[in-house]
Amino acid sequence: xxxxxxxxxxxxxxxxxxxxxxxxxxxxxxxxxxxxxxxxxxxxxxxxxxxxxxxxxxxxxxxxxxxxxxxxxxxxxxxxxx
Numbered sequence: 001x002x003x004x005x006x007x008x009x010x011x012x013x014x015x016x017x018x019x020x021x022x023x024x025x026x027x028x029x030x031x032x033x034x035x036x037x038x039x040x041x042x043x044x045x046x047x048x049x050x051x052x053x054x055x056x057x058x059x060x061x062x063x064x065x066x067x068x069x070x071x072x073x074x075x076x077x078x079x080x081x082x
Contacts (some may be wrong), residue, residue: 001037006061010054011036061068 001058011021024031025046051058051070059065 004036004042006063007050008036010050010056010061014054019055021050024053029033 018032018036019029019046022029025032025033027046029038035042035046035047047058047061050074051061054061055070056068057065057070
């Protein structure tokens with residue numbers, strides 16, 4: 001399994017430790033480290049939280065695109081935010 005290079009790079013660009021980002025996501029540092037290093041399968045909800053935290057698309061994190069731009073949210077999702 002390939003390491004999540006972009007997830008690590010985005011975290012490091014913000015000068016965050018694994019422990020700090022893990023706390024933001026409600027995870028332990030050990031669990032986050034396993035996800036970032038691809039030692040454990042990352043659940044989709046965590047991948048989405050990381051994408052939202054860094055304001056990038058999941059496709060960018062998975063190296064399916066080089067575009068950082070997020071996709072527009074669906075109307076129903078925007079309405080729930082209010």
